[in-house]
Amino acid sequence: MASRCNKLILISITLALFILIGINAYLFYFRTGPKIGYVRSSELINQYAGTVEARAKFERKKSAMLANVDSLKLHLSQAQYKLRNFSTELTREERTEKENELSQLQQQFFQYDAAIGKKIDEEDKVMMTAVLNQVNSYIESYAQDQGYDIIMGTTLSGSLLYGDKALDVTDEILGHLNTSYKRN
Amino acid sequence: MVYRLTQVMLCLMLMSSCSQKPKALRPNEYLKWVAAEENGLVITKVINAVTLNARYLPADYLAYHEFKNSTADSFDSLVASYNCGLTFQFNIYADKTNKNYSNLMYYGLRNEQELSARTRILSFNISDFIMLEHDDKIYYPELSQFEGYDAIRNRLSFQMVFSVDEFDCGLDLSSFQDVTLIFEDPYWDVGVNYFEFEKNSFTGLPKIKF
Numbered sequence: 001m002a003s004r005c006n007k008l009i010l011i012s013i014t015l016a017l018f019i020l021i022g023i024n025a026y027l028f029y030f031r032t033g034p035k036i037g038y039v040r041s042s043e044l045i046n047q048y049a050g051t052v053e054a055r056a057k058f059e060r061k062k063s064a065m066l067a068n069v070d071s072l073k074l075h076l077s078q079a080q081y082k083l084r085n086f087s088t089e090l091t092r093e094e095r096t097e098k099e100n101e102l103s104q105l106q107q108q109f110f111q112y113d114a115a116i117g118k119k120i121d122e123e124d125k126v127m128m129t130a131v132l133n134q135v136n137s138y139i140e141s142y143a144q145d146q147g148y149d150i151i152m153g154t155t156l157s158g159s160l161l162y163g164d165k166a167l168d169v170t171d172e173i174l175g176h177l178n179t180s181y182k183r184n
Numbered sequence: 185m186v187y188r189l190t191q192v193m194l195c196l197m198l199m200s201s202c203s204q205k206p207k208a209l210r211p212n213e214y215l216k217w218v219a220a221e222e223n224g225l226v227i228t229k230v231i232n233a234v235t236l237n238a239r240y241l242p243a244d245y246l247a248y249h250e251f252k253n254s255t256a257d258s259f260d261s262l263v264a265s266y267n268c269g270l271t272f273q274f275n276i277y278a279d280k281t282n283k284n285y286s287n288l289m290y291y292g293l294r295n296e297q298e299l300s301a302r303t304r305i306l307s308f309n310i311s312d313f314i315m316l317e318h319d320d321k322i323y324y325p326e327l328s329q330f331e332g333y334d335a336i337r338n339r340l341s342f343q344m345v346f347s348v349d350e351f352d353c354g355l356d357l358s359s360f361q362d363v364t365l366i367f368e369d370p371y372w373d374v375g376v377n378y379f380e381f382e383k384n385s386f387t388g389l390p391k392i393k394f
Contacts, residue, residue: 050375050376053376054375054376126373127375129373130369130373130374130375130376131375133231133232133373133374133375134231134232134374134375134377136232137230137231137232141230181378182364182378182380183378183380
């Protein structure tokens with residue numbers, strides 16, 4: 001009698017185990033919808049340690065470039081001041097010569113200013129491309145590790161109109177992203 | 185309760201068996217061990233389909249490569265000659281079928297002048313974009329070499345030797361800490377990348393036995 005009872009218990013446990021495994025497999029393989037999350041893109045990018053560091057470096061570089069523009073600008077305004085205040089002391093030929101020199105200097109300044117502006121824009125673009133590549137690559141591997149099918153991003157163009165806060169993974173991703181930035 | 189205790193014991197046993205480093209290995213096994221990422225001497229990152237791979241090359245590894253290609257009699261004296269420097273290899277590679285990075289050497293170039301400038305910088309200015317951080321201090325390579333561009337594997341390799349006093353030729357690592365290899369990407373839009381090597385990756389490394 002006791003052995004029959006034990007057999008029954010064993011069969012019941014085995015059956016329960018099979019049902020449990022079946023439910024899990026069903027949930028794993030045939031879950032009803034894709035796993036979705038979203039991030040607040042601009043917050044994620046602005047608070048990413050890589051962005052903060054790259055921006056600080058870029059600002060230092062930019063300041064050095066603009067310092068050259070400033071010194072050229074000072075040189076130009078000094079030349080303008082001299083010509084304005086002492087032109088009466090010069091002969092007509094001397095004044096024409098000085099005016100030509102000043103005009104050349106002005107042209108050089110505008111060209112240099114435009115070139116530096118272009119260089120700064122290019123450097124900014126390179127810096128941001130690198131940062132965005134890092135963030136995108138991280139999100140890709142995070143999504144794969146965590147089983148996300150889609151991770152969307154809020155943008156200024158408003159492609160994401162509403163998202164439940166429960167689906168917001170910004171803080172979680174930012175935390176991991178900043179930890180992994182310096183620690184592999 | 186007993187079940188939980190057994191689980192904890194098993195985990196501890198597994199952890200202790202995993203963390204133990206072999207004392208000595210045959211050359212082939214040694215090379216495999218050094219190249220295995222779980223042993224802490226290799227760190228890999230993938231950014232935008234570009235793989236960045238930093239490897240610490242121990243003295244035995246460097247000595248073995250020299251020993252097998254030379255007529256030197258003493259392996260130990262070769263090891264001793266490599267003991268004091270911290271040697272790293274840095275590789276950048278990408279799949280050749282990737283439309284953006286199909287040729288890393290030419291990536292983003294506009295003309296021949298830019299190619300020669302890039303070649304010059306990669307060959308002679310490695311310290312501009314690869315450095316080492318130890319205890320908040322930046323170290324630049326004492327020796328560096330651009331190992332070249334491998335067109336078949338679409339891979340660029342660099343080797344650098346750093347001199348960090350606290351490493352003390354590997355004899356006394358009490359004031360030695362974790363080191364971070366820094367790669368400040370000059371061309372490939374992957375940004376600044378850090379590769380942190382833990383102090384314990386440098387201690388008790390296996391030796392080569394012949």
